[in-house]
Amino acid sequence: MTKIITIDGPSGSGKGSVSRLLAKKLGFSYLDSGALYRLLSIAASRHKVASSNQKGLKSLAEHMDICFESDVTGGLRALLEGEDVTLEMRTENTGERASKIAGHSEVRAALLKRQRLFAKGDGLVADGRDMGTVIFPTAHLKIYMTASIEERASRRYKELLAKGEDVSLRALAEQVRARDERDMNRVVSPLVPAEDAIELDTSNLSIKEVLETILGILDFKRF
Ligand code: DC
Secondary structure (H helix, E strand, O other): OOEEEEEEOOOOOOHHHHHHHHHHHHOOEEEEHHHHHHHHHHHHHHOOOOOOOHHHHHHHHHHOOEEEEEOOOOOEEEEEOOEEOHHHHOOHHHHHHHHHHOOOHHHHHHHHHHHHOOOOOOEEEEEEOOHHHHHOOOOOEEEEEEOOHHHHHHHHHHHHHHOOOOOOHHHHHHHHHHHHHHHHHOOOOOOOOOOOOEEEEOOOOOHHHHHHHHHHHHHHOOO
C-alpha cells in the first residue's frame, strides 16, 4: 500500500520546500498540487480561455499535456505541451489566476483524478490546500502548516529580491492576504485543516527545523 503524507497550508507557509525535502528523505514521490493549478492557469492564458469559463477550463484541465521532472538541484521542472514553463509557473500573475480558476468545482473535479494518479509506489508526499480534506482523506499523516501573514510576505519578498525583482513588502502582504481570503472562503474545497491534521506554525522555524519536527512525528507514530 502506498503511504501518503499530506501537507496543506496557505502560500508561503513553507510547505513546498519542506514537502520536497521530506519526499526525498523518505524516498517517496512528490505531488505539488499547486503546480497543476498553475499550469492550468498558463494553459488558459495560452489558449485564451477566460478565468470565468468553467466548461472551457474543465476541458483544459482534463486534457492539458503536462510533465514534471526533477532538475539538477532537486527542484521541480514543469513542461506544458513540451515547453519548459518553470519560471512562468512561479510568477505572482500565474498564482493569482490559479487561485481564481481553483474556485470552479468542475475544474477541481477534473484535477482530482489527475492528482490521485500520483499515489503509487512506496509513498507520496502531497502538498496543497485540500490534500488531507478532499484528495487523500485517508492519508496516514496530515500536516496543516501555517505562518503569520507578515512572515509569509517577508519570505516571498526575500525570494523575489534574490531573483532581482523590485517589489514592495506592503503590496506583497496585501496580495498574501487577498489570496488567503480567496483560498479559505471559496465554496468548494476551501483551505481548512482536516479534522485529523496536526497543525504546525512555522513562523519562527527554519525549513530544517520544520523537517526535523515532521520526522520526529513520523518516528513517534512508528511510520
Ligand atoms: O500552492 P500554490 O501557491 O502554488 O497554489 C496556487 C493556487 O492554486 C492557490 O492560490 C490555490 C490553488 N490551489 C488549490 O486550490 N488547491 C490546491 N490543492 C493547490 C493549489
